[in-house]
Amino acid sequence: MKALTANRLSDGEVVFWKDGAWVERLSEAQVFSDEAGAGEAEASARTQRTVVIDPYLIDLVDSAGFWAPVSYRERIRALGPTNHELHGKQAEGGGAVEALRQAHGAARSSGRVNLIRRK
Amino acid sequence: MYRYDAIDRAVLADRTAEFRDQVRRRLAGELTEDQFKPLRLMNGLYLQLHAYMLRVAVPYGSLNPVQMRALADIARRFDRGYGHFTTRTNIQFNWVKLADAPDILDALAAVDLHAIQTSGNCIRNVTADPYAGAAADELEDPRVWCEAIRQWSSLHPEFSFLPRKFKIAVTASPRDRTAAKVHDIGLLLRRGRDGETGFEVIVGGGMGRTPYVGPTIRTYLPSDRLFSYLEAILRVYNRHGRRDNIYKARIKILVAALGAEAFAREVEAEWEKIGPEGDLPRAEIDRIGAAFTNPDFVADPASGDFEARRAAEPAFARFVRNNLKAHIRPGYGIVDISLKGIGETPGDISADQMDLVADLAERFGQGDIRSTHEQNLVLPHVRLEHVHEVWKALDAAGLATPNINLISDIIACPGLDYCALANARAICVAQDIARRFEAPDRAEAIGEFKIKISGCINACGHHHVGHIGILGVDKKGEEFYQLTLGGSGAEDAAVGKMLGPALPIDRVTDAVEAIVDAYLRERREGERFLDTLRRTGDAPFKEAVYAEAH
Numbered sequence: 218m219k220a221l222t223a224n225r226l227s228d229g230e231v232v233f234w235k236d237g238a239w240v241e242r243l244s245e246a247q248v249f250s251d252e253a254g255a256g257e258a259e260a261s262a263r264t265q266r267t268v269v270i271d272p273y274l275i276d277l278v279d280s281a282g283f284w285a286p287v288s289y290r291e292r293i294r295a296l297g298p299t300n301h302e303l304h305g306k307q308a309e310g311g312g313a314v315e316a317l318r319q320a321h322g323a324a325r326s327s328g329r330v331n332l333i334r335r336k
Numbered sequence: 337m338y339r340y341d342a343i344d345r346a347v348l349a350d351r352t353a354e355f356r357d358q359v360r361r362r363l364a365g366e367l368t369e370d371q372f373k374p375l376r377l378m379n380g381l382y383l384q385l386h387a388y389m390l391r392v393a394v395p396y397g398s399l400n401p402v403q404m405r406a407l408a409d410i411a412r413r414f415d416r417g418y419g420h421f422t423t424r425t426n427i428q429f430n431w432v433k434l435a436d437a438p439d440i441l442d443a444l445a446a447v448d449l450h451a452i453q454t455s456g457n458c459i460r461n462v463t464a465d466p467y468a469g470a471a472a473d474e475l476e477d478p479r480v481w482c483e484a485i486r487q488w489s490s491l492h493p494e495f496s497f498l499p500r501k502f503k504i505a506v507t508a509s510p511r512d513r514t515a516a517k518v519h520d521i522g523l524l525l526r527r528g529r530d531g532e533t534g535f536e537v538i539v540g541g542g543m544g545r546t547p548y549v550g551p552t553i554r555t556y557l558p559s560d561r562l563f564s565y566l567e568a569i570l571r572v573y574n575r576h577g578r579r580d581n582i583y584k585a586r587i588k589i590l591v592a593a594l595g596a597e598a599f600a601r602e603v604e605a606e607w608e609k610i611g612p613e614g615d616l617p618r619a620e621i622d623r624i625g626a627a628f629t630n631p632d633f634v635a636d637p638a639s640g641d642f643e644a645r646r647a648a649e650p651a652f653a654r655f656v657r658n659n660l661k662a663h664i665r666p667g668y669g670i671v672d673i674s675l676k677g678i679g680e681t682p683g684d685i686s687a688d689q690m691d692l693v694a695d696l697a698e699r700f701g702q703g704d705i706r707s708t709h710e711q712n713l714v715l716p717h718v719r720l721e722h723v724h725e726v727w728k729a730l731d732a733a734g735l736a737t738p739n740i741n742l743i744s745d746i747i748a749c750p751g752l753d754y755c756a757l758a759n760a761r762a763i764c765v766a767q768d769i770a771r772r773f774e775a776p777d778r779a780e781a782i783g784e785f786k787i788k789i790s791g792c793i794n795a796c797g798h799h800h801v802g803h804i805g806i807l808g809v810d811k812k813g814e815e816f817y818q819l820t821l822g823g824s825g826a827e828d829a830a831v832g833k834m835l836g837p838a839l840p841i842d843r844v845t846d847a848v849e850a851i852v853d854a855y856l857r858e859r860r861e862g863e864r865f866l867d868t869l870r871r872t873g874d875a876p877f878k879e880a881v882y883a884e885a886h
Contacts, residue, residue: 226369227435228435229434231385231386267364289752293385293753298385299753299763299764301681304386
């Protein structure tokens with residue numbers, strides 16, 4: 218399963234694709250079960266150049282009934298920094314946040330290529 | 337400290353107005369991200385994991401109270417009430433909105449600060465000894481040269497598009513508190529045989545994926561010839577530095593490829609061509625130097641009840657032992673402010689704490705504040721009779737941890753909690769180690785011990801020069817940590833050697849403790865950890881860390 222993520226242009230906020238628009242919580246994101254649908258959404262997202270920066274697909278796994286990113290890096294993006302638990306989306310708490318915290322299966326993000334150039 | 341003149345202020349006003357228009361055009365879709373990114377980076381604005389990050393230059397680590405309060409105000413208005421001091425002595429704000437960035441730059445410009453050249457392939461903020469102008473062992477104040485370099489390198493047209501970023505350090509003390517030998521250029525102020533001052537010039541040090549301790553290419557450069565020589569070095573680098581591979585583009589790679597002697601010959605030949613016309617007139621150096629005249633020191637001030645309180649209050653005595661350094665003037669001291677509270681994020685400081693530091697600098701510290709590359713702050717000029725009051729105020733605000741140069745005074749980069757480049761977290765590793773060694777008696781018994789942690793091979797956390805260096809790596813998708821031993825960023829600079837296989841995150845603190853215990857078993861009278869390690873080699877430490885695994 219996959220989700221589509223990016224950073225919002227205006228404030229850098231981590232956002233997720235949902236039916237042509239963007240939401241801030243992974244728990245509200247559109248989840249793709251097929252490559253074609255995910256690829257189509259990514260292509261569409263890339264045209265939203267004044268809304269988001271650098272959209273890319275991430276892999277998801279099931280964690281306690283919620284979808285969580287496979288990649289550790291993406292889980293930190295979806296939660297917020299682990300040194301400030303009141304910063305980022307994790308501050309809201311709740312089941313979806315806890316599921317992300319408990320998720321396993323860390324792996325490199327598929328979106329991480331040529332990072333030093335992309336920064 | 338140096339104050340901007342009308343020209344400096346006009347340049348900054350133009351620059352922020354230009355960036356405001358660039359942001360407007362980006363948000364309106366008139367600029368693509370590819371077009372805009374280099375423009376925002378030239379103004380210190382990065383996109384990190386959770387938000388934009390603005391890196392503000394703190395010129396050679398020098399701030400006045402007005403500037404510190406302005407940073408506090410920015411932290412409150414535009415961030416989440418805090419800032420983060422970096423290993424480049426700069427400050428970063430981690431939660432900046434793009435639309436707010438021009439207003440932040442205006443707020444910075446109002447107090448003579450900016451974010452120019454905190455990114456990009458240009459000459460970055462110069463590192464100076466944080467004790468400059470105060471250190472008892474100093475030859476002369478290196479900030480005069482730092483300021484001259486700042487003016488020379490700011491928006492320098494020839495050196496704005498170098499093969500890669502470029503960092504210069506200047507120190508005038510035998511104790512190197514700048515990590516000069518792992519900078520692109522390290523300038524060590526020396527006294528010549530003629531009694532004049534000059535520089536030992538070190539070129540091609542660096543960390544990152546290819547660490548080097550820089551070689552000396554000139555043992556003595558008369559100080560009045562500094563700028564033509566810097567220009568010669570930069571020209572040789574600009575001409576021959578690699579632009580085809582970002583990982584081989586730093587000057588250290590060029591110096592290593594040519595060899596230090598051949599590189600020096602190239603520089604000397606170029607220097608000959610430039611000649612003395614490339615140097616700053618003495619009158620200009622004197623003009624800049626006039627801004628760094630000593631503050632209003634009192635001759636032989638009374639030390640009040642400093643000694644009595646030190647004898648009566650063990651906690652104050654501990655602070656004095658670890659956080660107060662000898663000043664060049666009798667009756668004064670240099671106060672180190674630790675941004676390494678146990679369990680806190682190294683380098684983080686809240687807006688309220690910034691205000692307090694500004695107040696203390698104003699009331700007791702001649703209005704002078706320094707940031708260090710070890711992510712702490714310094715009040716360089718405090719009368720001994722005021723140290724107790726300063727300590728009480730710092731302690732109440734959580735800024736008096738008596739751990740300078742001790743095992744919990746850890747450098748850590750932002751790591752995977754914030755940085756788009758990181759492979760692993762660094763902050764939580766630092767926090768865990770600091771908690772393990774929280775007991776101050778134990779930390780003092782261990783003595784000088786520098787742990788430096790980076791979340792990736794770019795080495796912003798200086799792990800290569802840590803007595804223990806800890807490098808976060810991504811091993812089959814998990815956070816693992818590679819330990820190195822024996823590094824030093826001081827005058828005895830060295831690159832640490834890898835100890836053995838990388839460890840999972842939950843074994844790192846145990847491994848550090850095993851190394852410390854082995855050191856305490858092995859050490860002889862008066863030895864620091866580094867001294868013991870250099871005598872014994874790494875075998876006892878390797879065994880201590882890995883024995884259990886077999």
